[in-house]
Amino acid sequence: MIGFAVVLAVAGLLLVAGLFVAAGKIELPRPAARRHFDLHAKKALLSLALALVVGLLTHMVVAALAAAVIPYLVPALRLKNPQAGAMARLEALVCWTEALRDALRTSGLEDALRRVSQTASAAIGREMRHLVHNLDPKVGMSTGNALRVLADDLDDPSADAIIAPLVLAVEQQAKGLVDLLSALARAGRGELTMRGRIEAQRSPMYLQVRIVVWFSLCLFAALMLVARGYMSPFTTAFGEVVLALAIGAYASGLYIMLRLIRERPEPRLLHKENS
Secondary structure, three states: OHHHHHHHHHHHHHHHHHHHHHOOOOOOOOHHHHHHHHHHHHHHHHHHHHHHHHHHHHOOHHHHHHHHHHHHHHHHHOOOOOOHHHHHHHHHHHHHHHHHHHHOOOOOHHHHHHHHHHOOOHHHHHHHHHHHHHOOOOOOOOHHHHHHHHHHHHOOHHHHHHHHHHHHHHHOOOOOHHHHHHHHHHHHHHHHHHHHHHHHHHHHHHHHHHHHHHHHHHHHHHHHHOOHHHHHHHHOHHHHHHHHHHHHHHHHHHHHHHHHHOOOOOOOOOOOOOO
16 A cells, blocks of 8 residues: 555664764753653653554554554543642642741741741742742742742642632731631641542542553554454555544543543633733
């Protein structure tokens, strides 16, 4: 099949180019850009390798293209708790709020923010280091704007629920900031408890969808690699179209299942600052 040969040729050329990049023959100027590129380069290499292997074994272009997408779907197909990271950040932020409350009893607000943020949990360590940088007098940013940038860095409605009242208290020069932080910490603990109960009820759903997804993928792979006589009709042009429709229907069903078990994002209280 001419189309299949063209796909293999293009994939081979891209694979050779990727090997040159991985070997360091193509240099990238910035370390951050290089790390970002290396991550995508590894996925691209794995994607091309899977496409070549599946294509050579099955002689089906659609199957090769479907295999090439798998490395990009693995994070979604792991079906881990999608709220785990958000809950870890919220818990770290609650601990930060409690530490800030205690620090305000012996020091001013900006000094307390710098001191507490430097020892924040690793879950929000990067964001807190950015906050400390913005609070530097050389930067010239107000405390309220620095807290708004912190909310943008966290990009979580639950974090906004803690930071927004703190921004208002700072900008309005409100008294009783210690009591406000105590109330915010209690509210954060309550939300953590509630979200923990919700996710505990969702855990069996993640497991059920994971079993269905991986069983069907393994069965499909076994049919393509072992039962070649059964899959031979799909090597024709019409068979490729039917296979593409079947894979599209399966992908649509998987997408719907993932949407059903995952929480929809809530609108944020604080809008992103214009850079």
